[in-house]
Amino acid sequence: MAGNNLSLGIDLGKNHLVLCLLQKTWRGIRLVDYQVKTWAEDFSVEDQLPFLSNFVAQYAVAKDKVFLAIPREKTVIRFLRLPLAAQENLRQVLEYEAPKYVPWEVEEICFDYQMLHRDGQGLSLVVLFSKKREVAHYLALLEKIGLKPHAIQISSVGALNLFLYHAGGNYKNNTVLLDLQGSMAEINFLKEGQWQENFLFTLPAEKKGEKIIQICQMGGVPETELGQTEFYVYGTGAETKSVSSWLDHPSLKYVTPPPRHKIKTRRGESLPPGIYGGVGVPLPGLIKTNYKLNLLAEEKKKKTRQMGKPLFISLVFLTILLTLSWIWGSYRKIQDELQFLRAEVNRKKPEVTAVENLKKEREKIVKDIAEFEKLSSLEARKIDILKELTQILPPTVWIWNLKAAGREIEISGFADSASDLIPLLDRSPLFEKVEFLAPVTKERDRRLGSDKEKERFKIRLYLEKKRL
CATH class of the missing domain: 3.30.420.380 (Nucleotidyltransferase; domain 5)
Structure with a gap:
């Protein structure tokens, strides 16, 4: 008892x-x-x-x-x-x-x-x-x-x-x-x-x-x-x-x-x-x-x-000793776990480096593919533009320069009546916001066998957004 x-x-x-x-x-x-x-x-x-x-x-x-x-x-x-x-x-x-x-x-x-x-x-x-x-x-x-x-x-x-x-x-x-x-x-x-x-x-x-x-x-x-x-x-x-x-x-x-x-x-x-x-x-x-x-x-x-003082002091000392032992044990356990994790990191480091290299190589390939697709898309779009212009413009129109940057398109050339080109281009489902970039001038057609005056034009237009 x-x-x-x-x-x-x-x-x-x-x-x-x-x-x-x-x-x-x-x-x-x-x-x-x-x-x-x-x-x-x-x-x-x-x-x-x-x-x-x-x-x-x-x-x-x-x-x-x-x-x-x-x-x-x-x-x-x-x-x-x-x-x-x-x-x-x-x-x-x-x-x-x-x-x-x-x-x-x-x-x-x-x-x-x-x-x-x-x-x-x-x-x-x-x-x-x-x-x-x-x-x-x-x-x-x-x-x-x-x-x-x-x-x-x-x-x-x-x-x-x-x-x-x-x-x-x-x-x-x-x-x-x-x-x-x-x-x-x-x-x-x-x-x-x-x-x-x-x-x-x-x-x-x-x-x-x-x-x-x-x-x-x-x-x-x-x-x-x-x-x-x-x-x-x-x-x-x-x-x-x-x-x-x-x-x-x-x-x-x-x-x-x-x-x-x-x-x-x-x-x-x-x-x-x-x-x-x-x-x-x-x-x-x-x-x-x-x-x-x-x-x-x-x-x-x-x-x-x-009489209780020595016992009390002993109990306090024992409590402190047990607390310190617990703290030291916890510290050693944490240190052992940290050492183990460091060893695992060092062991896995070559594998991690290889994975990182593969990731960089993948990113480069993805970037190259995106550039290629962009170029391919741009070329395909220019072909569509040329095809559309060929279909809607009269045979008497001569285009000697075409620039395409994003949605913006700039065409330069000669026509019998440059003012007739604006409504033709504006009616196209492919283009919008058609306008002259420079005043129309008259020049003689110097092509072989022709002595007729032509109107020189410079027009800017935009691709429809839904076409992008």
Whole structure:
């Protein structure tokens, strides 16, 4: 199973271990597998490492997708109000002020915070404190089986994120999340989807409902609003039948398990309320969650965040290398094809030269034939002209010069009456536009045996267009 869309949550309680493996699919978040292990007081978390190792060995989970929740008893939650001036160096301010909020020395403390609200009067934030040695202890345990968590939080933060994931922005005025773990109980108050307060307390042997109502009033929910407040109960203690009896109080009208329908299970079974907080622990590895509190030391958080940098650089380098390889391969392929084409051109060059020579020779022959046909046509046309002139002109007409250039014809000669020639030539179907080119002159006919005057003429005429 691919590990890039898997996220593992390890919820360590005082006497229980909840393992939840989530997967992000196109249909939403799916609970791939989960295991719950409880133990008696004389056992420790270290005794459960084989159980944890066997579960992890079944799945290829990415190292940056492991989330750890440590026991709530090992932490302290404070909701603080600070002046606006503290925002610029907020972490340094909290480090300096930490002994005011927890009974530990500064060098013992590790913490993380999240801004809840900012207005004109100041900053509202939630701070999660723990001891460095407690966090180091759990990190060392996980390192024994090769696990390095991406974040360390508490299961109540996971429950909040899971609840808000289901709410989808549809928030009620007052909401109470009640986590029952044996004799311990934890309450988280939300007002219009905003985290307001948190209480961890021991449940009394009797009058548990009254104790819960008392804590609610301490958290800012007056008794008059309890009837409109929704109570969502989860945890290993919520699976017992006695819960409904001691929560049967006139002021508590809406008591139900938290919504779980968005988490798909293997066979469609309902998500057990006992693992509700544990299911929310790995949720930040798959989606953007509302609350992100991480007790890892700053340098370890930076290291964790930077774990992906070498991989990212490697992927970028690999992408560039593959791109360059593809470009080089394409270039070599084009060069090979070009070389092949050049060789083909050189091989075909003599044939091309021979074809070009044949083409030139053909063009010369065609030109010679055209000239010959032109000459033949011209000679044939002159014969037709002479024949026509012989037929239409009187025998007394003597033509001593004839020129033909295109349609234009020029004839010179002698006739008894040159003016009679114009209508004769004009009536011919072969000629048109008949006219004298020069004035008619009279000359004596000097041919042998003749002493008669003749009129010398020079006439221009054109062949009919349809005759061409």
